Amino acid sequence: MTALVIAVDGPAAAGKGTLARRLADALSLPYLDTGLLYRAVGRRLLDGGADPRDAEAATAQARALTPADLARNDLRGPAADMAASAVAAIPAVRAALLDWQRDFGRQHGAVLDGRDIGTVVFPDAPVKLFVSASPEERARRRWLELRGRGVAAELAQVEAEMRARDAQDSGRSVAPLKPAADATLIDTTSLDADAAFETALALVRARIPLDSTARTGLPAPP
């Protein structure tokens, strides 16, 4: 029996995590936010006063990552965002994190969200979703999140930083942000989280043969 892996990729604040978490719940699958791995490596470098673009230092930190690093509460925010994106452009950092992600998905199946799940980590995943939304809407969502956490920020600055990070993620030579050739695109610009979830669940049901629903734990259609 092959474990069911669902790949959810897309740019910043597109709604990947919200969607992936809900799909995982509905399908009784483990969930992995792979962005946390890069965020944690970036944070370890910032802690040590190192430059997140320093390939040797970043690779050493990626190899030293522990589960406790992923549970830190300072992995979000502008500095952590840019540090994550900087370390994520270093091939040896990505290589150091690859087997861990694959092992996570292979054990019991999983929903994983990130940038390269459908292209590199699980190129054979039977379901690949590429979640997007307009840059303005994504910036608005991230800005609202920051406000909700009591962080004062200018919307225009949030949008500028987000666009810069997306450009860096799309333009890097290793595992750039891009939809897999066989991914299904979901534009959530005018979809709330419920509507995005319903759209995605219908796509999953269409991709997974009905006779495998028992072993995948896929809920029967209403």
Ligand code: CDP
């Ligand atoms: O994981 P990613 O950075 O792609 O985005 P997220 O953390 O899932 O979503 C960013 C914010 O947008 C959250 O506050 C979500 O509640 C919100 N959201 C939304 O307004 N509409 C959606 N369709 C999905 C998420």
Ligand code: CDP
């Ligand atoms: O939540 P948001 O979409 O803003 O970011 P994230 O998913 O937590 O990812 C943070 C950064 O990690 C991204 O900007 C990417 O540079 C990197 N990343 C990656 O390269 N590959 C992944 N599979 C996941 C994240």
